[in-house]
Amino acid sequence: MKRIDPPQGQAGFTLIELLVALAITAMIASFILGGLDLARRAWAISRDRESAEEVDAAAAQLRALLARTTPAIAIDESDRIARVLFEGRPDDITFVTLSDATAFRGGFMRVHLSWWDRPPVAGRNAALAVRTAVFRADPRLVVEAEPIVLFRDVVGFSLQYFGTTEIGKAPLWQTEWRGRQGIPLLVVAQIDVAAKGGVRRIILSVPLRLAAKT
Helix, strand or coil, X not given: CCCCCCCCCCCCCCHHHHHHHHHHHHHHHHHHHHHHHHHHHHHHHHHHHHHHHHHHHHHHHHHHHHHCECCCEEECCCCCCEEECEEECCCCEEEEEXXXXXXXXXXXXXXXXXXXXXXXXXXXXXXXXXXXXXCCCCHHHCCCCCCEEEEEEEEEEEEEEEECCCCCCCCEEEXXXXXXXXXXXXXXXXXXXXXXXXXXXXEEEEECCCCCCC
């Protein structure tokens, strides 16, 4: 019987060559996966930084709007009597501020800060929106611009007001403030925003510079 030798040029890999190839493949795969993980972490850090900067910018904008609050007189829709336009509630506020000329060409601007569509509930965050309009003494002539989302992923929001409700009385903290009382001396807003690893709490304590001192 004749022995059949393997054809020349068709010899397979040796065990050592196979092990070396597997080791090189594993190294390349680890480099690729490591690079992908590094890119993912860099993207997450960048996204978190952008989100934090967005919240800081929104807080600065709200502070600036409140600080320029002015006691503008408007007609009260309920009884048609002229009063200061300032309506503060525990989770929304309407006031008149001096425009910074970015949305309007100077002058007075009416601002309404409230929930975009609904307050937050368990498992669902909400958004706070600003609705602005050129101030008009007659509310029937007010035309609001499109609402702008100021804060996203809000899990809690509250407002408090500090000021004198009656002439000769000491200033008090209030959860509501009506325009018939003028405007308060101070507004404190607390906004809780969902953030990575928990909740970020922002507290804005804003003196109203144009409030009457009694």
